[in-house]
Amino acid sequence: MTxxxxxxxxxxxxxxxxxxxxxxSNAPLAxxxxxxxxxxxxxxxxxxxxHKYGIDAPQDFGKALRWCSVxxxxxxxxxxxxxxxxxxxxxxVPQDFGRARQWYEAGAEQGHPHALLMLFYMYDGGGGVEVDxxxxxxxxxxxxxxxxxxxxxxxxxxxxxxxxI
Numbered sequence: 001m002t003x004x005x006x007x008x009x010x011x012x013x014x015x016x017x018x019x020x021x022x023x024x025s026n027a028p029l030a031x032x033x034x035x036x037x038x039x040x041x042x043x044x045x046x047x048x049x050x051h052k053y054g055i056d057a058p059q060d061f062g063k064a065l066r067w068c069s070v071x072x073x074x075x076x077x078x079x080x081x082x083x084x085x086x087x088x089x090x091x092x093v094p095q096d097f098g099r100a101r102q103w104y105e106a107g108a109e110q111g112h113p114h115a116l117l118m119l120f121y122m123y124d125g126g127g128g129v130e131v132d133x134x135x136x137x138x139x140x141x142x143x144x145x146x147x148x149x150x151x152x153x154x155x156x157x158x159x160x161x162x163x164x165i
Contacts, residue, residue, distance in 0.1 A: 029057050036067065044071035048079045052086070061092020072103060080107040081115045088118070088127075097128020108139065113148030116140070120154070 024032050024046045032050070035043035048071050050057035051064035065086060071079030084103035087096045101122060107115030116139045122129050123136035140158070143151030 041071060041074055041076050044074070045076045045079045048076075048082055052082055052091070061086070065092055072106065075110070077107045077110040077112040077115070080104075080110075081112055081118075084115065084118065097122070101129060108142075111146065113143045113146050113151060116143035116146075117148060117151045117154065120151070 024035070024043055027035075027046075029050070032043050032046050036047050044067055047057070048064055048068035049055065051060045051067060053059065057063075064082070068079045068083040068086065072083045080103045084100045084107065085091065086093055087103065088100035089095070101119070104115045104118050104122070108119055120136045120140035120143065121127060123132045123139065125131070137158075140151055140155055144155040
């Protein structure tokens with residue numbers, strides 16, 4: 001991280017408690033940026049998402065990393081998961097399974113179902129961690145219990161393959 005990002009992050013952390021008040025999916029990029037700079041967590045996440053995927057903003061992994069990092073640090077679970085994906089897949093950053101796991105775990109602590117599913121895959125297959133089947137299944141079962149369709153489907157596959165009792 002550069003020094004300006006650190007100062008920028010500190011400024012945002014100081015005002016991060018401001019609540020979301022409106023849907024930002026159709027808001028102009030400049031408006032979302034202004035709201036994020038004012039400490040709106042939903043705006044921070046919107047910039048993370050927009051820049052990661054190039055939706056309503058140019059795809060820019062540097063900006064995605066900046067906004068995902070800031071939003072993740074202030075506890076936005078969806079941004080924690082997007083940041084984890086960036087490290088997991090090496091999108092705009094060197095691939096780092098340890099940092100991916102760290103951010104997936106942060107999202108999982110808040111009950112984010114995709115974070116739980118990704119931790120299942122990591123611990124089931126040894127993706128950057130030691131294989132730990134019981135731990136993997138706990139993550140999968142928790143995501144499925146929350147009704148996350150992808151996790152329900154994976155749990156059904158595991159049962160069909162007799163990998164879950």
